[in-house]
Ligand SMILES: *[C@@H]1O[C@H](CO)[C@@H](O)[C@H](O)[C@H]1NC(C)=O
Ligand SMILES: *[C@@H]1O[C@H](CO)[C@@H](O)[C@H](O)[C@H]1NC(C)=O
Ligand SMILES: *[C@@H]1O[C@H](CO)[C@@H](O)[C@H](O)[C@H]1NC(C)=O
C-alpha cells in the first residue's frame with residue numbers, strides 16, 4: 001500500500017512537469033527548481049496562477065524605440081499642442097486631433113484628454129492619453145472606482161475592468177476619438193496603430209486597446225500597446241485575455257513607482273485586481289544604457305513587486321527614461337533633456 005502510494009505520487013510528479021499543468025491542478029510551481037509540489041523554504045519564487053508561469057513576450061523589448069518614440073508620443077499628451085513635441089522630437093509625426101472631455105459629474109475642473117496623430121513616413125497612426133492632473137481628478141477617480149468597482153463590457157472576454165475607467169474612456173471615444181480614428185483608418189487603412197499613455201493615460205490606453213479589438217476595428221496583430229506607470233485596472237480574466245490577445249504589449253515600470261503597490265482588492269464588487277503579463281522593470285534612473293528586466297511573470301512578488309511597498313517614491317511615477325514627464329511635456333519636449341533629469 002505504501003509503495004503504491006509512493007508510485008502514484010511519483011507518477012503525478014512526472015505528469016505535472018510544466019508550470020501551467022502544475023498550477024491548473026491546484027499545486028504550486030517552484031521556479032527555482034522547475035518542480036511542481038508544495039511551497040517550501042528551498043523555493044524563493046513560487047507560482048500559483050497560470051498567468052504567472054514564466055514566459056517571455058512574443059516581441060523583443062527595444063529600449064531605444066520606446067525611449068525615442070513612444071516616450072515622446074506619451075509625453076506630448078501633456079501639452080495642449082502635442083505638435084510642439086513632434087516638431088522637436090518626431091518631425092514626421094503630425095497631430096490629427098486632440099480631444100478634451102469633462103469626465104466628472106462632481107468636480108468642475110476634471111478633464112480627460114487624448115489625441116490622435118499619424119506619420120506617413122513610418123506608416124503609423126497613434127492614440128495617446130494624458131495622465132491625471134490635479135487633486136480633484138485623483139479624488140474623482142478614487143471615489144468612482146471604489147464606489148462602482150469592476151464590470152464586464154466586452155463580447156471578446158468575460159474579464160472586467162473598473163467602471164470608472166471604461167466610463168472616462170467612453171466619454172473620450174464618443175467625444176471625438178472614435179470619429180478621428182475612423183477618419184484616419186479610412187485614409188490610411190494599412191497603417192499600424194500604436195496605443196499609449198502614462199498613469200491614468202495608461203488605464204485609458206488599455207481600455208482603448210481592448211475596445212478597439214472588441215468592436216473589430218483593428219486586429220491585435222496590427223497594434224502596438226505600450227504604457228508607463230499603469231495601475232491595475234482589471235480582474236485576472238481580463239489580464240489573461242489582454243496578455244494573450246496583444247502580441248506587442250509592454251508596461252514599463254520605473255523602480256519604486258507606487259502605482260504598482262496600491263491595494264489589489266476592491267470591496268464594491270469583491271474583485272481582486274491583476275496586471276497583464278507585460279511588465280518591463282527598470283530598477284534605476286532609466287538612463288540610456290541602464291539595465292531592465294523583461295518580467296517573465298504577470299503579477300506578484302516579481303520584478304517591481306519585489307520592492308518593499310513601504311519604500312516607494314512618488315517621484316518615480318513622474319520620471320520615466322530619466323525625464324520629468326509632465327514638465328518636459330509642458331515645455332514642448334525640448335532637445336536638451338538633461339534639464340529635466342531626476343534629482
Ligand atoms: C504544458 O503542457 C500542456 C499539455 O500537457 C501544453 O498544452 C502546454 O503547451 C505546456 N506548456 C508549456 C509552456 O510547455
Ligand atoms: C522542496 O520542494 C522541492 C520541489 O519543489 C523538492 O525538490 C525539495 O526536496 C523540497 N525540500 C524540502 C526540504 O522539502
Ligand atoms: C462637468 O459636468 C458637471 C455636471 O455633470 C459640472 O458640474 C461641471 O462643472 C462640468 N465641468 C466642466 C469643466 O465643464
Ligand SMILES: *[C@@H]1O[C@H](CO)[C@@H](O)[C@H](O)[C@H]1NC(C)=O
Nearest residue numbers: 235266267268269270271272
Ligand atoms: C468574494 O469572492 C470570493 C471568490 O473570489 C468568494 O470566495 C467570496 O465568497 C466572495 N465574497 C463575497 C462577500 O461575495
Ligand SMILES: *[C@@H]1O[C@H](CO)[C@@H](O)[C@H](O)[C@H]1NC(C)=O
Nearest residue numbers: 305306307308309310311312
Ligand atoms: C510596512 O510597514 C508596515 C507598518 O509600519 C509594517 O507593518 C509592514 O511589515 C511593512 N512591510 C514590509 C514589507 O516591510
Ligand SMILES: *[C@@H]1O[C@H](CO)[C@@H](O)[C@H](O)[C@H]1NC(C)=O
Nearest residue numbers: 334335336337338339340341
Ligand atoms: C542642457 O541643460 C543643462 C541643465 O539645465 C545645462 O547645464 C546645459 O548647459 C544644457 N545644454 C545645452 C546644450 O544647452
